[in-house]
Amino acid sequence: MGKLRNWVRAADRADLKDAGHLVVRPEGRQIVLFDTADGILACNNRCPHEGYPLSEGSLDGGCLLTCNWHNWKFDLKTGESLYGGDRLRTYPVALRDDGIWLDLTELPAGEKQQAILQSLRDAFDDNAYARLGRELARWQSGGRTLKEAVAEAIGWSHDRLEWGMTHAYAGAADWLALHDEFEGDAVAQLACAMEAIGHMADDVLRQPQYPYGDATSPYDEDGFVAAMEGENQSAAIAMIRGGLAAGLGFDDLARGLSRAALAHYQDFGHALIYVGKAGELIGRLGNKVAAPVLLALVRGLIYGRREDLIPAFRGYGPALAAWGDGDDQTPSHEDYAGLNTGKALALTVAHSRAVRHDLYQALLGANATNLLTFDTNTEERTDNKIADNFGWLALSHGLTFANAVRVTCERFPELWPAGLLQMACFAGRNAPYTEASQDKDAWRVDDEEAFLAEAVDGLFDHGRGEYIESVHRLKTTLAARAERHGPAGATVLAGANRLLKARMKRKHVRRTARQMLDFVATAG
Secondary structure, three states: OOOOOEEEEEEHHHHHHHHHHEEHHHHHHHHEEEEOOEEEEEEEEEOOOOOOHEEEEEEEEOOOOEOOOOOOOEOOOOEEEEOOOOOOOOOEEEEEEEEEEEEOOOOOOHHHHHHHHHHHHHHHHOHHHHHHHHHHHHHHHOOHHHHOOOOOOOOHHHHOOOOOOOOHHHHHHHHHHHHHOOOOHHHHHHHHHHHHHHHHHHHOOOOOOOOOOOOOOOOOHHHHHHHHHHOHHHHHHHHHHHHHHHOOOOHHHHHHHHHHOOOOHHHHHHHHHHHHHHHHHHHHHHHHHHHHHHHHHHHHHHHHHHHHOHHHHHHHHHHHHHOOOOOOOOOOHHHHHHOOHHHHHHHHOOOOOHHHHHHHHHHHHHHHHHHEEEOOOOOOOOOOHHHHHOHHHHHHHHHHHHHHHHHHHOOOOOHHHHHHHHHHHHHHHHHHHHHHHHHHHHHOOOOOOHHHHHHHHHHHHHHHHHHHHHHHHHHHHHHHHHOOOOOHHHHHHHHHHHHHOEEEEEEOOOHHHHHHHHHHHHHH
């Protein structure tokens, strides 16, 4: 049996004939009627762009309706958007005696949700932020959850990430954590979904697909780590697929992924951070996203830089081999002040029998102190070498990586030596860009809870144009909140306070122009 139609008498024919167009409000809706050469046509009066009245628009060529505020154009017969984005809702019209009747029947729930899903995908592919927000609101009003929309976006994006997992997925894990914290706050929850999905859309805009292999093979942890070490993407992907097919979940794969991430001082800490965030993402969204997230993660680990192979960090391997030769005394975070990478590694090995968490707190404090003492002249310079292009975002990784080390190594204690030594690499790498005379007390946090509440609230209206900047603020804020307990906690919060209030110079026009001229002059 077909669905009963909902025909409603909306107006008298004479009223429309006199005016040419007429706004009516049947059942609380605002609909505009147009008397055209093709008959009487009806549509929502509010433009789907920003809600301006289409009754004030222009009707040309019979059925071409233009919203005069932003020049969006619609086919009034079909509702198709000819210039703009969202479709326009149109209504069937019937003439009965002297009345104009409108069919207000809604689409079946399944069809309506499918239409919203397609519109959401269109907004995603266009990287249209405001439209994403509208479609997500419609998606939710249709009975679906915002988390389901984030899962859909992962499916749309994972095979368009040429070099694997990015900050977009890592940030999505943190945005979803806030989404769950702010249950009951519709605005905050929608903002979380918009930021998570918008970042993914930005990362894959106009990108083609980069398919993953379809082969499967039994998952073996040592074999998987060896495949990752050999940068054998096809073998590693096949084992991940085989593990998932055999019913393994992220928890079963986490140690192998963590071992691979910490096998090198890799990709400036992104590798280990991304492993943890991948697990959080799967935990919040379910097994539907396990394959796409893990495939993107593995690809990212394969392509990640291995910085311990360059001179600045070449001491990492020997330091790891010498682990356990030191004493059981714990250095203070002040002991790391000003040390280069080699000396920071040596100091850590010299106390490698100290209680792991105590040594962790010292290194955490050292990295937080680097945030507090950053010499901002470094970021303003235009005469430095490419190797010294350095800024706030690099410093923030000292905290986010530390958080990843603690969470991972508490779960897999055998990885503490690698994690701690890589924290020492961070401390030594960032130390040359600090100035000890900075006023550290200026950033002291007296009321932890008030500071964190304000910092988290600020994430929902961050005002940053680049996702790379806003996602670092997000991740650092949540990492600082998680690491505020313990001896280094006060320093961690002070460092985060300074970062969140910093002016970040993100585009270096003169510096880049000079460096490129110098590069071409010397290297051709």
